[in-house]
Amino acid sequence: MKFVLVVTDTRGKNLAFVSRELQILSLKEAIETVRRGDVAGAYVVERKTGAYIRTKASVPKLEQFENIATTFKSLILYTQGVRTAENIPSLKTYVDLFTSSLPPDQPFITLAGQPPWKVLTADIRRKVIPQRVNIFASAERFNIDPYQLGAILIDEISWLNPFEEILDALGVKIIGGNTSVGIAQIKTDTANSIIVQGFYNPNSDDSALPFKIGTLYSQGYGKPKSNPKANERGIQIATEFYLLAKQWLTES
Helix, strand or coil, rough: CEEEEEECCCCCCCEEEEECCCEEHHHHHHHHHHHHHCCCCCEEECCCCCEEEEEECCHHHHCCCCHHEEEEEHHHHHHHHHHHHHCCHHHHHHHHHHHCCCCCCCCCCCCCCCCCCEHHHHHHHHHHHHHHHHHHHHHHHHHHCHHHHHHHHHHHHHHHHHHHHHHHHHHHHHHHCCCCCCCCCCHHHHHHHHCCCCCCCCEEEEEEHHHHHHCCHHHHHHCCCCCCCCCCHHHHHHHHHHHHHHHHHHHC
């Protein structure tokens, strides 16, 4: 076994390990695997504070843990298409391996923007359909198009899809932090901030609510645009994903 990606916390502690075969291990599982001798070029270091894994000096520099590691924050930014997170070789390697592992004979979605990747259409549909009641209820409450809301969820779920198992392995470690919450991934700090700055009023009588929030989506965080223009990701949401949402949410 060979690790191609290591995800750390903000202090640089390794928390999740991903092999070339896309096997995802927690720190505890990885330590056990290394002790069995199943990982090439790695060894376990024992300390009073606990055990951790290091790469041997003989391992090529680009394959050493410090060079294939990325923080949980950078991983999340990567799933959101943030430019500063795109030039992380280990994440690109993982996405390439994930994409190449998809069955070639099944329909898939190719995500717009950079970095591009593919996800199985059936996987995304399977996650959207159970939200049908919530989508229509929310759309009715806030007087917005349910299929546009469904299209946004398709986009968010698709971008997160390749990393779900990694995030599951990290889940226990990140609870309580400023993580994205809910199916549409809004951060707790962001929610508080946009309320304080007046971009969103939790008062259900605020008739401008849907339009204020809509101008923030996929445009970067800042003052809502008076004449917002969609990027290629936004265009995919408004066209391809809108049609998918309408198809899936109206199926009997």
